[in-house]
Amino acid sequence: MSEPRLFVPVSTGRFASALRLFRTAAGKRAAVAFTSRLKLSQVLGPDQQWAVLTEPALRGMLAELDVAGIVIDPAGTMSRPAARRVA
Numbered sequence: 001m002s003e004p005r006l007f008v009p010v011s012t013g014r015f016a017s018a019l020r021l022f023r024t025a026a027g028k029r030a031a032v033a034f035t036s037r038l039k040l041s042q043v044l045g046p047d048q049q050w051a052v053l054t055e056p057a058l059r060g061m062l063a064e065l066d067v068a069g070i071v072i073d074p075a076g077t078m079s080r081p082a083a084r085r086v087a
Contacts, residue, residue, distance in 0.1 A: 007039075
């Protein structure tokens with residue numbers, strides 16, 4: 001069975017794309033990922049660029065960075081309890 005796909009926001013530059021990192025309520029850097037393009041668009045807007053990754057691939061990209069973890073399907077604000085944290 002294959003790993004579920006995650007839609008991960010990226011910033012695109014002239015020559016490359018980079019993961020877009022966010023801050024937790026405590027100020028720590030965190031990655032976010034969404035289980036559908038629709039959820040990503042609802043939270044970050046329809047113009048947000050994205051890449052499709054598996055969770056292990058995303059974790060591999062974050063391994064050397066000072067990142068608190070991955071938040072899957074955040075609701076748009078840290079005060080809402082709808083986000084599922086994967087640490």
